[in-house]
Amino acid sequence: MSDFRVQHASWSSRIGTTIVVLAFVAFAAAPWWADRANLRLLSEIFAYVALASLWNLLAGYAGLVSVGQQAYVGLGAYVLFGLAMLAGVHPLAAIPLAGIAAAIVALPVAALIFRLRGHYFAIGTWVVAEVFRLLAAQTTALDGGSGTSLPAAVVVSIASSRQMREFTIYWIALAQVAVVLFAIVWLLRSRYGLALTAIRDNELGARSNGVDVARIKYCVYVAVAFGTAMVGALIFLQKIRISPDTAFSVNDWTAFVIFITVIGGIGRIEGPIIGTVIFFLLRQTLADLGAIYLLILGVVAIAVMLKAPKGLWGLIADRYGWQVFPLERRLVINKR
Amino acid sequence: MEWLNTILQGILLGGLYAMFAAGLSLIFGVMRLVNIAHGDLIVLAAYVALVATQTLGINPIVSLIVVVPVMAAIGYVLQRGLLNRTLGDDLLPPLLVTFGLSVIIQNGLLEIFTADSVKLNAGAVEIQSIAVGGGLALGVLPLIQFALAIAVIGGLQWLFYRTALGRAFRATSDDQSVAQLMGLNNAHVFGLAMALSLAIVAVAGVLLAVRANFDPSMGPARLIFGFEAVIIGGLGSMWGTLAGGIIIGVAQAIGAQIDPGWNLLAGHIAFLIVLAIRPQGLFPKVHG
Numbered sequence: 114m115s116d117f118r119v120q121h122a123s124w125s126s127r128i129g130t131t132i133v134v135l136a137f138v139a140f141a142a143a144p145w146w147a148d149r150a151n152l153r154l155l156s157e158i159f160a161y162v163a164l165a166s167l168w169n170l171l172a173g174y175a176g177l178v179s180v181g182q183q184a185y186v187g188l189g190a191y192v193l194f195g196l197a198m199l200a201g202v203h204p205l206a207a208i209p210l211a212g213i214a215a216a217i218v219a220l221p222v223a224a225l226i227f228r229l230r231g232h233y234f235a236i237g238t239w240v241v242a243e244v245f246r247l248l249a250a251q252t253t254a255l256d257g258g259s260g261t262s263l264p265a266a267v268v269v270s271i272a273s274s275r276q277m278r279e280f281t282i283y284w285i286a287l288a289q290v291a292v293v294l295f296a297i298v299w300l301l302r303s304r305y306g307l308a309l310t311a312i313r314d315n316e317l318g319a320r321s322n323g324v325d326v327a328r329i330k331y332c333v334y335v336a337v338a339f340g341t342a343m344v345g346a347l348i349f350l351q352k353i354r355i356s357p358d359t360a361f362s363v364n365d366w367t368a369f370v371i372f373i374t375v376i377g378g379i380g381r382i383e384g385p386i387i388g389t390v391i392f393f394l395l396r397q398t399l400a401d402l403g404a405i406y407l408l409i410l411g412v413v414a415i416a417v418m419l420k421a422p423k424g425l426w427g428l429i430a431d432r433y434g435w436q437v438f439p440l441e442r443r444l445v446i447n448k449r
Numbered sequence: 450m451e452w453l454n455t456i457l458q459g460i461l462l463g464g465l466y467a468m469f470a471a472g473l474s475l476i477f478g479v480m481r482l483v484n485i486a487h488g489d490l491i492v493l494a495a496y497v498a499l500v501a502t503q504t505l506g507i508n509p510i511v512s513l514i515v516v517v518p519v520m521a522a523i524g525y526v527l528q529r530g531l532l533n534r535t536l537g538d539d540l541l542p543p544l545l546v547t548f549g550l551s552v553i554i555q556n557g558l559l560e561i562f563t564a565d566s567v568k569l570n571a572g573a574v575e576i577q578s579i580a581v582g583g584g585l586a587l588g589v590l591p592l593i594q595f596a597l598a599i600a601v602i603g604g605l606q607w608l609f610y611r612t613a614l615g616r617a618f619r620a621t622s623d624d625q626s627v628a629q630l631m632g633l634n635n636a637h638v639f640g641l642a643m644a645l646s647l648a649i650v651a652v653a654g655v656l657l658a659v660r661a662n663f664d665p666s667m668g669p670a671r672l673i674f675g676f677e678a679v680i681i682g683g684l685g686s687m688w689g690t691l692a693g694g695i696i697i698g699v700a701q702a703i704g705a706q707i708d709p710g711w712n713l714l715a716g717h718i719a720f721l722i723v724l725a726i727r728p729q730g731l732f733p734k735v736h737g
Binding site: 172178225226232236251375404405407408419422 | 477481482483485531534535540541542543544545546548549550552553556557559560669670672673676677680710711713714717718720721724725728
């Protein structure tokens with residue numbers, strides 16, 4: 114029986130993984146070669162890669178198209194602010210706690226909105242985000258609708274010097290995106306990844322082959338909420354200021370994330386990375402246009418969805434068969 | 450007495466929400482498409498009415514003569530030119546394309562009309578009311594709004610079950626390929642369904658614009674109210690959407706009476722409660 118094995122890596126994934134690892138080493142050393150503005154930009158890029166990768170896992174693989182992930186970005190951020198300001202928890206320790214809190218909240222939320230089929234699930238996720246936003250606006254302990262700022266004492270507790278604080282937050286942002294990408298690669302290589310890929314390609318087929326589709330979707334939803342909340346917590350720890358409208362912004366945390374993933378390539382782990390690079394290149398050149406910029410982004414995303422539904426990376430992968438991460442499954446006969 | 454008044458106002462507001470819901474429900478019924486841009490199209494209709502009243506110098510209610518055909522035409526073109534290409538077994542394309550459309554409409558309106566909120570002035574009718582005894586009075590405008598909602602839903606019901614077009618809608622809803630075999634042009638039928646949906650959106654948009662201030666960012670909330678009314682009423686039931694709209698309207702009115710901050714929250718909570726205890730809605734008809 115054991116005269117064959119499954120091989121994940123290919124020549125392109127060896128090159129790709131090497132480049133990714135080298136990039137991470139270079140980014141880890143960024144505090145020594147980049148200035149403050151670029152460090153900030155890089156941590157923002159990392160946050161979007163992480164958010165888009167998580168949304169991609171949810172929508173691209175598990176088929177759960179959510180337009181309400183801002184619910185968990187905002188929830189994570191608010192839990193961090195609440196713990197740090199009201200309970201005196203160290204802000205860095207509050208980041209994982211924000212993730213755990215979001216996962217606990219996601220358990221009953223998922224049970225409720227999973228009752229909505231297909232398309233209506235999407236709008237259901239939006240209702241949840243609205244409810245969270247309105248509840249945050251009613252939280253008088255954190256100054257309700259007008260929002261609040263982290264007190265200086267909390268900010269100083271991250272690190273005493275401003276430079277060290279910026280470095281710390283930058284490294285955590287880098288670590289977050291590394292962990293998210295690594296976890297997704299690991300998940301997709303496991304038997305659950307096989308099930309998820311099967312769901313992505315054909316849900317009915319997956320079910321008839323014995324995949325417990327409902328349970329896997331439930332687990333993915335909760336896990337994505339966990340990750341999204343931690344990313345959200347760090348984003349607002351860096352911003353220092355929070356308000357319901359920024360923390361639960363559908364444009365910032367869902368529209369951008371969806372456009373990034375669709376343009377880069379939905380249902381492929383490389384998609385969100387490519388998409389984020391394109392998104393920030395566009396933003397650096399078109400940011401002055403204001404509302405027009407979002408409009409252009411919407412048009413591009415619709416055009417990609419209609420003309421190249423697998424996104425930019427989908428085109429590349431179909432044409433050349435490349436993969437950056439060792440994910441494919443190829444049977445190799447063992448030589449005796 | 451104050452509570453009775455609150456509930457009455459909520460019921461009348463529910464008529465407006467039922468109209469948001471009717472267009473959404475129609476589209477889903479005929480082609481299984483959930484239009485995420487629905488709320489933004491309502492706001493677009495309000496701005497079309499704004500331009501119509503300003504350039505033609507007519508009353509907003511009269512402007513319906515212009516706004517309804519304009520929105521219906523937009524609907525037909527949108528469906529034939531864009532949305533028909535997204536239909537199929539895959540859920541992603543219609544959701545993402547209508548989501549993109551929502552962002553485009555919102556930011557387009559923002560660019561043209563700025564974020565300042567505006568309101569349409571319908572004249573004396575806005576402040577008139579009819580005393581119904583016991584110290585209660587009902588505004589003429591909310592009553593018109595409610596009557597229009599009933600007329601729209603009754604008209605849809607009649608259209609669906611008494612006309613050839615309704616038969617075509619029901620046929621494509623039941624089985625698209627058989628409908629096509631029977632000589633229906635599905636692409637055209639879908640275009641007509643979207644045109645009809647946006648004609649209803651036009652009425653809802655004008656009423657929204659007369660009722661209160663509006664700005665480009667308020668579309669998504671309208672989508673959500675309409676969606677909640679559809680789910681509470683039960684998929685595919687037209688009169689159910691009216692009941693759903695009324696429940697949302699009354700819940701919001703009661704919430705606002707308790708604490709202004711609970712206005713919208715109370716409506717969402719009513720929806721979540723129905724979802725928890727009766728996920729198929731109050732009057733379910735089709736299984737989506």
